[in-house]
Amino acid sequence: MKTESTLTPERIISKIYLIRDQKVMLDRDLADLYEVSTSNLNKAVSRKIKRFPEDFMFQLSAEEWNGLKTRNETSEWGGTRKSPKAFTEQGLAMLSGVLNSDRAIMVNIQIMRTYTKMREMLLTHKDLLFKIKEMEVAVTKNHEDIEIVFTYLRQLEEGKTQEILQQNRVSIGYKRKDDR
Incomplete structure (x- = not known):
């Protein structure tokens, strides 16, 4: 027993x-x-x-x-x-x-x-649980902010890539003698 x-x-x-x-x-x-x-x-x-x-x-x-x-x-x-x-x-x-x-x-x-x-x-531990919840909310907010930063960085990188491609493209059309 x-x-x-x-x-x-x-x-x-x-x-x-x-x-x-x-x-x-x-x-x-x-x-x-x-x-x-x-x-x-x-x-x-x-x-x-x-x-x-x-x-x-x-x-x-x-x-x-x-x-x-x-x-x-x-x-x-x-x-x-x-x-x-x-x-x-x-x-x-x-x-x-x-x-x-x-x-x-x-x-x-x-x-x-x-x-x-x-x-x-x-x-x-209610106070501790409340603090943890506050931290969770802050982390979620920070996560959203970080996502926005990364979105902007991706857009900047895409713009830079487009600019480089534009500069390095082969020109087409007629060339004048003084352009050579």
């Missing part, structure tokens, strides 16, 4: 995905953390389905599921017949009322603590 010490924030964070602009955990990962089968987890949820509206839990579309498998580059996800369910933070909190084992309670506490730490980190 896995102990609480193996349930590190890093392990939990590795099972959090950003899908539909929400941080979610998949039923199969939660089942692994709770040490139950995915089907038993989903049966418990199905028995209390009214507790899980769409903003608490949703089924991944085939495209989302394929994209997630591709992003993780793993084949171990294999064998499932349908896309997994994704639980939002509110859905995870609701799971604590559905699953009553000591393990489920301990896991839910750890998951809620991890989500809280993530939120605190985001708030703490």
